[in-house]
Amino acid sequence: MNTPTAPEILTLDSVTIVRPGSDFSNLYESLLDNLGLTTELAQTLPAPLLVVDMQHVKFIGSAFLGRMVSLQKAFAAKESGRFALCGMSTFCRAALSVSKLDTVLEVFPTVDDAVAAMS
Numbered sequence: 001m002n003t004p005t006a007p008e009i010l011t012l013d014s015v016t017i018v019r020p021g022s023d024f025s026n027l028y029e030s031l032l033d034n035l036g037l038t039t040e041l042a043q044t045l046p047a048p049l050l051v052v053d054m055q056h057v058k059f060i061g062s063a064f065l066g067r068m069v070s071l072q073k074a075f076a077a078k079e080s081g082r083f084a085l086c087g088m089s090t091f092c093r094a095a096l097s098v099s100k101l102d103t104v105l106e107v108f109p110t111v112d113d114a115v116a117a118m119s
Helices: 029-035 062-076 090-098 111-118
Strands: 008-012 015-019 049-053 082-086 106-108
Touching: 015 111, 029 062, 049 062, 049 111, 062 082, 082 111, 106 111
Parallel strands: 015 049, 049 082, 082 106
Antiparallel strands: 008 015
16 A cells, blocks of 8 residues: 555644544544654744644544544644534444544634634
């Protein structure tokens, strides 16, 4: 299996945005480490504000959901820290809803909505 292209990382209004590309359309456990989404991000980002733009992701599994909960906890532990997901497909939103994680994780329709909420 080829190594996927690293996600695009950009900053908008002090919010770091991680945008996995089409190589991450199915986020199986084997791909999670290639995303670079670790709890250490809460410590290393200039501002503890992170949005993961899921526009290219069609499938997520339980390992991804667990990783997102860990990220949410790490960012919530930082003063003014926030973590959010955006641009989720219908399937991904349903996976969050069924697991009741839509009550734990912040989810926005678009990057602009997420950034505006965090700014």
